[in-house]
Amino acid sequence: MNQAQAANPNRVNIINFIRGFEPRDPIDLVEPVKEQLALVQRHGLPATWLLQYDALINPAFADLLQDADDKQEIGVWFEVVQPLAEKAGIPWRGRFAWDWHAHVAFTVGYTPREREKLADVLMEDFRARFGYYPKSVGSWFLDAHALAYLSDTYGITASCNCKDQWGTDGYTLWGGYYNQAYYPSRLNGFMPAQTEACQIPVPVFRMLGSDPIYQYDARLGGNGQSVITLEPVYSGAEGGGGIPRWVRWFYDVNFRPEQVSFGYTQVGQENSFGWALMKDGLIDQVEELAGRQAKGELRVETLEASGRWFKAAHPVTPASSISALTDWRGEGRQSVWYYNRYYRLNLLNNDGELWIRDIHLFDERYEERYLKETCPDRYSHYDTLPVVDSARWSSGDKPAGLRPVAYDGEGQARPLAVRSVQTDESTPGELIIRIDTEDGETLAIRCSERQVVFAASRPDWGLEIRWGDSSELPDMKLESDAVGYAFRDHPYRVQFIGGLPPAPIPQKRNGQAQDAAEEGLTASADGIACRALGRELTLRF
Structure with a gap:
């Protein structure tokens, strides 16, 4: 790493999270992981691989990652699946072995004590497989109780959650830290804390790379807001990570030489979309990242490394910004x-x-809906x-x-x-x-x-x-x-x-x-x- 790379405040995490089961459309879930791993290793880049429990207990995924180079980080993706719930002694309520509805797939659908049981099984079985506890835990959203438990009990270093969106797939996260990372309140996993005393000491990085002009007002439909993000499977008229011109504009906007604190985005895709849909966009994005890192414009690192850096540099949540002064459209x-x-x-x-x-x-005193209560249905709401x-x-x-x-x-x-x-x-x-x-x-x-x-x-x-x-x-x-x-x-x-x-x-x-x-x-x-x-x-x- 050259001096410019070490000093640059712009950081990128390549995070690919891995599901072991996809009920909606039978698809090869191993192929995307093999291709994603080959892609980042070909360019000598680090990446973070977050295993859902059904992938963690499947040797086809775990063996593949265990044989990867030492630049790769292995962590967990905390969604609840049937084998995880049953091993924790919790009756399974899902329609399938993985059910994406919020009150089934996410910790908010379970009591605080059940969340702890689920976390214990997930972390202990990860350690049994890899010999250590994971340092990074991601999810579309984690409630404050579960996140604090993972921090206090297992000492995790970093977490990540979904971008702001209204109702997409039934999940609403609205009004939060728009990008970069924040320390959440112990009363609200979506709310940045104002004091060290009330914050969970785990930086939460916002995922997916939202378009800073058009995502906020993205149209509402039957599935909530449409998606205008860096995810390589999206390439609509409004923009998205499958459009090379949009990607270069997005990188230019987020990785400016001058920053209030640091620039950030997450690159990657969940394996359940399949390799064919993500292939062209992801290859283009990673190649562009490798070129920009070589020029000293940004630094690609694991989520755990970003979390360590963040905690060393910022005792409380720092100010951040995005200045999109050009319009790709x-x-x-x-x-x-x-x-x-x-x-x-x-x-x-x-x-x-x-x-x-x-x-x-x-x-930090504004308590989330699910701190003590469970989410009753598929529509979860953070604000x-x-x-x-x-x-x-x-x-x-x-x-x-x-x-x-x-x-x-x-x-x-x-x-x-x-x-x-x-x-x-x-x-x-x-x-x-x-x-x-x-x-x-x-x-x-x-x-x-x-x-x-x-x-x-x-x-x-x-x-x-x-x-x-x-x-x-x-x-x-x-x-x-x-x-x-x-x-x-x-x-x-x-x-x-x-x-x-x-x-x-x-x-x-x-x-x-x-x-x-x-x-x-x-x-x-x-x-x-x-x-x-x-x-x-x-x-x-």
């Missing part, structure tokens, strides 16, 4: 993500139309605390979001028309978004640990939060300098500093303006406005 969109252990924020420039489409707050949520609060032709606006002489607000967006990540832990408008004005947005500061060159401006008719809205209450929220009975607030008290946006009924305060602030109102008193307006969390 050529539609003029730019998307900037910033997140730290207190909140996440996403800004979208939609070909000159600017808005912050997402702010979610993180609170954080919404302040702005364009994907969930929009309706019809009314996209929700927080918009910087300019006020005319009559006090009417109009959105800013944007000419360009740039980012500055030179200050550790902070991100500055610099915006030039079509009328020659500027706006700078500085994201730091517990606040977002908006600084405008013009005097008459402000912020508006708008939404459509949505059942997903939290309860909101206007305070003298803040908006108080309650989501699933959990209270939180956003303070507005440097502006007039936040107020409901006036409604129009029968052509006449009407003060929404007459009805109180409800989901039927359009939103909230806060006019700046000077050049700066701060949101403090």
Whole structure:
């Protein structure tokens, strides 16, 4: 490894997880593993191989990996299958020997004590096969109780979970750390902790490589959101890992020389898709990775190695970002993500139309649904605390979001028309978004640990939060300098500093303006406005 590679903050994990049974479509499950292993070894790259229990007890998989070179890491993929449940003394409730429904396949479908029994069987049988406990445990999602148990009892180093998605395959994970890695709260496996005392000391890396522009608003269908990720089996019109041009754009966006902390993505594919579907895309991705590593642009390492590095470098969750300032589809969109252990924020420039489409707050005290209870059906749900949520609060032709606006002489607000967006990540832990408008004005947005500061060159401006008719809205209450929220009975607030008290946006009924305060602030109102008193307006969390 050269000096540039060692110093580079950009990291890639090649993670291939392995199922031993696929009930939906008979397929050769061993062939993909053989080909994936040959591919990474041909390029001299390390990879992480996560065995589901039915693959762990199958010599066809275990023997193959045990004979691999010493750059390869073997860990476990924690989904529940029939032989694992039965060995743990738990009656099997699935339709097949592996059933992907959330209340059957995942730890959330079992009591806390049952989760411990399942973990014990999985870890002890892994040690019996390989002579040591695994350091990496992955799953589409692990509840906080199971993850803490694996950390406290078996000393695991790293974990990984699914990207943000709404309802895909019945699984909702929404509002979390968008990429990179975080330390979860002991009360909520999806929620970044704010303090060392409350965090599980295992970094959780987000999988699959979400498109930073288009995945957030991906269309909803009968199976939830569509998938626009680095997975090589996806190559739709919106993008995906089977499209070489999209892959190169995605790598450029995520592996910039300048980073708030580090750039990250996960490459790989589960074997149950079959080699034919993943072959072309995966070969292209790995070849491109090998070339970029040789140039010192990134570092390919195992999940366990990334976990060790993360824990040594960051005692608490660090701030991270993604700046997608080019649009591979050529539609003029730019998307900037910033997140730290207190909140996440996403800004979208939609070909000159600017808005912050997402702010979610993180609170280690917000308990997950499944900490003590079991998931009752196939639809599991993890979330954080919404302040702005364009994907969930929009309706019809009314996209929700927080918009910087300019006020005319009559006090009417109009959105800013944007000419360009740039980012500055030179200050550790902070991100500055610099915006030039079509009328020659500027706006700078500085994201730091517990606040977002908006600084405008013009005097008459402000912020508006708008939404459509949505059942997903939290309860909101206007305070003298803040908006108080309650989501699933959990209270939180956003303070507005440097502006007039936040107020409901006036409604129009029968052509006449009407003060929404007459009805109180409800989901039927359009939103909230806060006019700046000077050049700066701060949101403090």
